[in-house]
Amino acid sequence: MNEMRHDWLSDRWVIYAPNRTTRPDDYDRTSHIEPESRLRCPFCRGSEHETPEATLVLPSPDWESTRSTRQGDLSRTRAEWLVRVVPNKFPAVTYGPPPIGWSHPDVDEIRERRIGELNDSDPASARPLFIKRSTVGAHEVIIESPQHVTSLTQLSDDHTQLVFEAYRQRLKYWRARREMKYAVVFKNYGADAGATLVHSHSQLICTSFIPSDVLRIQKRLALYHETHERCYVCSVLEKEIEARERVVRETDHCVAICPFASRFPFSVSILPKRHRARYEDCSTEELADLSKMVRVILRAIEAEHPRCAYNLVLQTSHFDHELPDAFHWRLKVIPRLSKIAGFEWSSDCFINTVLPEAAAQSLRNRIQTLEVASTLSRVTPVS
Ligand SMILES: [Zn+2]
Numbered sequence: 001m002n003e004m005r006h007d008w009l010s011d012r013w014v015i016y017a018p019n020r021t022t023r024p025d026d027y028d029r030t031s032h033i034e035p036e037s038r039l040r041c042p043f044c045r046g047s048e049h050e051t052p053e054a055t056l057v058l059p060s061p062d063w064e065s066t067r068s069t070r071q072g073d074l075s076r077t078r079a080e081w082l083v084r085v086v087p088n089k090f091p092a093v094t095y096g097p098p099p100i101g102w103s104h105p106d107v108d109e110i111r112e113r114r115i116g117e118l119n120d121s122d123p124a125s126a127r128p129l130f131i132k133r134s135t136v137g138a139h140e141v142i143i144e145s146p147q148h149v150t151s152l153t154q155l156s157d158d159h160t161q162l163v164f165e166a167y168r169q170r171l172k173y174w175r176a177r178r179e180m181k182y183a184v185v186f187k188n189y190g191a192d193a194g195a196t197l198v199h200s201h202s203q204l205i206c207t208s209f210i211p212s213d214v215l216r217i218q219k220r221l222a223l224y225h226e227t228h229e230r231c232y233v234c235s236v237l238e239k240e241i242e243a244r245e246r247v248v249r250e251t252d253h254c255v256a257i258c259p260f261a262s263r264f265p266f267s268v269s270i271l272p273k274r275h276r277a278r279y280e281d282c283s284t285e286e287l288a289d290l291s292k293m294v295r296v297i298l299r300a301i302e303a304e305h306p307r308c309a310y311n312l313v314l315q316t317s318h319f320d321h322e323l324p325d326a327f328h329w330r331l332k333v334i335p336r337l338s339k340i341a342g343f344e345w346s347s348d349c350f351i352n353t354v355l356p357e358a359a360a361q362s363l364r365n366r367i368q369t370l371e372v373a374s375t376l377s378r379v380t381p382v383s
């Protein structure tokens with residue numbers, strides 16, 4: 001079980017996970033050359049024994065037709081899987097009770113209170129300067145294909161939808177665990193985004209506390225909802241769709257925008273047009289729409305900035321039923337085109353070199369070009 005420590009000054013918790021230094025790494029950190037292949041990839045079909053036992057297996061469509069003879073026997077479906085979810089072999093947080101004898105003099109008191117209350121409470125003089133506790137949570141890996149593909153854009157729309165279905169099912173599972181308060185699904189693509197294995201995958205981290213930045217945003221959303229009797233994000237989306245200046249693409253269920261005050265160049269947020277706090281409540285039709293949207297946006301970013309690293313972050317409402325729920329789920333794509341430098345580290349105030357309006361225009365142009373090319377390739381006769 002890992003340990004977390006509280007920095008009172010910044011009101012942030014830090015999770016310490018020394019076990020993660022031993023995880024395998026596909027990247028050459030000195031040359032930054034991306035590996036083209038790997039002899040033994042633990043995520044490829046045939047290497048299932050190299051990962052912990054799957055917590056979810058989403059099989060290929062033809063598995064359904066023979067399901068009656070195989071129902072309940074997940075082990076026999078290994079050869080047919082398309083998406084597998086497994087516990088992370090090198091977890092940042094783990095699920096289980098704290099080890100016997102771990103207790104710190106302050107831990108019992110902290111355990112009785114929500115982290116948010118602790119953060120906003122008395123000055124440091126009223127409590128010890130050094131507060132730490134054991135973490136409880138879960139850390140899972142969503143392996144997105146049995147083939148050694150490196151990007152979601154290499155998958156079909158239907159296969160991508162299975163990935164988003166896996167997110168939905170695992171978030172539902174963890175939301176039902178009463179001791180869990182928060183979960184996020186994310187994807188690190190490329191070494192500069194924090195990836196260590198190139199095989200296309202995402203991760204889910206679930207914690208028994210709500211991180212302070214998440215709680216702060218939640219409180220602001222709740223305040224807006226209280227004073228305006230409306231969701232803040234719904235209000236913003238209405239204006240964005242009307243103006244269209246920062247809209248990259250709009251579909252039946254989703255809209256992709258470059259946010260008005262984004263901190264990083266070419267950041268894109270994909271949001272449901274209909275108010276929904278929880279991603280897990282999406283219908284299958286909405287997931288299909290989202291999957292297509294994500295692939296279009298990623299292809300446009302890859303065309304605009306070839307081989308650029310990015311993070312993909314899926315934010316759903318927290319799990320704490322005692323707190324007001326004014327969230328509106330969103331999926332963020334954050335290309336890693338710039339480094340966080342000295343000013344940003346010192347002030348938490350970011351300098352963005354690309355206006356969101358210009359980024360949205362460039363991505364709209366890219367999408368149009370890609371769609372024209374795709375149409376032409378379909379109608380050009382093969383000689
Ligand atoms: Zn692989």
Ligand SMILES: [Zn+2]
Nearest residue numbers: 231234275328
């Ligand atoms: Zn809303």
